Amino acid sequence: MNPVNLTLVVVLGVVSIVLVAAFSERLNVAAPLSLVVAGIGLSFLPGVPHPEVEPELILAGVLPPLLYSAAVNMPVVDFRRNIRPITGLAVLLVVGTTLGAGWLFHELIPDIGWPAAFALGAVISPTDAVAATSVGRRLGLPPRLLTVLEGEGLVNDASALVLLRSAVAAVAGSVSVWGIVGEFVFAVVVAVGIGLLVGIVNVRVRALLGNAVLNTAISFVVPFIAFLPAEEAGASGVLAVVVAGLVTGHLAPRHLRATDRLAEAVNWRTAAFLLESAMFLLMGLSVKTLIDEVHDDGSSVWRALGIGLAASALVIVARIVFVGPLVGGLYREQRKAARFKPRLETTQAVLRGDESNPAVTERLDKASPRRVAHFRKRLDRAAADVEFRLTETLGWRGGVVLGWAGMRGAITLAAAQTLPQDTPDRALLVLIAYVVATTTLLVQGMTLPAVIRAARVPSEDPGRLRREYVRLTTELADAATSLLDDPGLEDPGNGPFGDRVVDRVRSDVRVPPASPGDRPAPEQIEQYLRLRLRVLTEQSERLQHARSSGAYSSEALSRAQTALDVEMARLEQLADRPIS
Incomplete structure (x- = not known):
């Protein structure tokens, strides 16, 4: 494809994504579902380009930034508190689904052999939490249920890809059961170590830059800095990315400027939206190509459809059965x-x-x-x-939603494309994976709102959240007042702060706000900015203490952090400019 055509495809793709997403909001439908349907329809229209994207590009170029973007916004406290259900769904259920689906595929397609059957089982085992969480947020699911779904989506790709790697190696007869277990443990331990190191170094280095543009530019390569060494070491690159994102999100408020964090957040949300949407659109556009490949291979599309539907039923039932004991x-x-x-x-x-x-x-x-x-x-x-x-309980109502929110996505299709070219009936297996991904995504995704309403999952109590937020902001105001009441409070190198400066800052932090004090004189503005930033820093440190104690919900902490960041970013920009 020449550069002009490639540019045209990219432009049309972005425009299509935005239009479909905007239309989906009006229809109250999750955008990923609409993008897949639109892509399937476009794939059969004559003249519509069918861009071929290497699966390795998705797994090594798209998946790391998507996981990093999600992990950065995942509170470590919430992840730790839900580690049992997340581990159960992302590891135990993935392993069980791989084994069960592998048995099914071997029974229905005995010629492919056990290793290829288990490889395809690993391909369809991980869920895609994007569609489920987008529907859940719109319908007001409780925070813990959303955290479990997001946490599962962060970890289960790593589990599935490690199993896929082992199964592909078994195709060549070069792996044993104990070898798979050892490789899994090695992949996890090394990935966690690399992720921790990259996350800590990432925050420390970026704290020295002091420039929002440079800071965001560095953040765009952090996922790959974690991914590549882990993969080269034979560990799980995606798990290393997740750990690096969790560490970065936890340490960033302590070390990075508010201006840098806000700029990074907006840029990453935009990048993640485009990458996620492009994957779902490509998933729909690939259907015609996959059908043609099956025809060229001499296999039956109807056979692939039947086996895919049977596998879809298996993964849905397996998840429901697993969620009950969970x-x-x-x-x-x-x-x-x-x-x-x-x-x-x-x-x-x-x-x-x-x-x-x-x-x-x-x-x-x-x-x-x-x-x-x-x-x-x-x-x-x-x-x-x-x-x-x-x-924060789930109960059987939350369990119903959790059991039905097991949609597969574009990662399943990308992983299927990585099957070796000499795999028996490869085109048939790839199309089966596509049927499973599309069936679960559309059937479960379209019916999930009805399931949520039928289960009557209790939503977050806005009154409780409001009271908790007021209590938190009052604690932050008390921290500011303690600093301002300190008799030894001084402006380093300039002596005590002026009374009008202190009064003005004091009025800014009262809850509820009091009538503003006298404005500082022009010559005191710089002193006011320094004291106000010092107070906001003190409040931010108190907020981090509150975060580590776990006494407040992540929603209340996030709102308070955003309020502090917005004010700090505004003052940081003023402090960086010369005051005339």
Whole structure:
């Protein structure tokens, strides 16, 4: 394809994506579903280009930034609190689906052999959370359910691709069962180590730049900096990307400027939207090409359709069956938390001095103040986790939605295209994977809103969120007031702050806002900016402490962080300009 035609295809693709997304909002339909349907329709029109994208480009060029973008916005506390259901869905269910689907494919297509059957099972095992979460957010699903779906989508690609790699190696007869287990453990451990290192170095290095454009430019290559070394080491590149994103999102508020974070967030949302949408559009456009390849290979399209529908039923039923015990385990976890809560409250009361317990008091007297502070912090975090398990429950209603939200997506099709060219009936297998991805995406995606309404999943209580947000902002205002009331407060190198400057800043941080004080004189504006930024920094540090304690929901923390970032970014821009 010459450069002019390539440019035309890209322009038409972006325009089509925007138009379909805008139209989907009016129809109240998830954009990924509309893009797939539009792509399928366009693929049969004469004259419409069918761009051929190498599957390795999607898995190594598109998947890392998409996972990184999602991981950066995933609160580490939420991921940690939901690690059991996420691990269950993203690892155990993926392994079980791979084995079950592999058996089905071997029974229906015995000529392909067990390794190729399991390879195709690994291809159709990971879910795509984009469509499910877009529908869920629009219909007001509770935050914990959305977190589980997003967390599953972050991790299950890594599990499936590791299994696919092992199954492809088994086609050549070069792997054993214990070899697969060892490779899986190695892939996880090394990927986590690389992801941690890249995430920490990423934040530290970008904190030195002080330029939003340069900062965002560096952030665009971070996913590949994590992905490539992990893949070269034989580990899971996508898991390394996820870990790097989680670490970056957790550390960024402490080290990166608000201006940099806001600019990066907007740019990444735009990039992720275009990449996700392009993948779903390409998924639809590829149907005609896949059908032609099956015809050229001498296979039957109807056979592929039948096997694909059978595999779709298997993956749907397997997920529903798996979610039942998963929700039961969460219920047992909730009952355990209810039994543990009184003990926690008693210990906290002893630490506050409200109650006495000779055994606990004696141990505290022997401990150093640092160890006592560390123990208090861990206790507060444990109490917040217990409260989370008691209030943020899934229940059988959430389990119904979780069981039905198992749509596959474009990653399934891209992974299928990576099957070796000498795989028996390769064209047939790729089309089967496409049928599974399209069937689950359209059938479950189209009916998910009805399932959510029928299950009557309780949505987030806006009143509770509002009260929690007020409580959090009041705590941040108290932190600012404590700083301003400090008798030793000074402007480094310039002596004490002027009274009018302090009064003006004090009026800016009151909750609810008080009447503004006198405006600082022109010569005091720079001093006002320095003090206001210092106060906002103090509030940001208090917010990070509140985040690590787990005492507030991620929604309240995110709103407060955004409010601080917007104000800090505005003042940072003013502080960077000379004041005349």
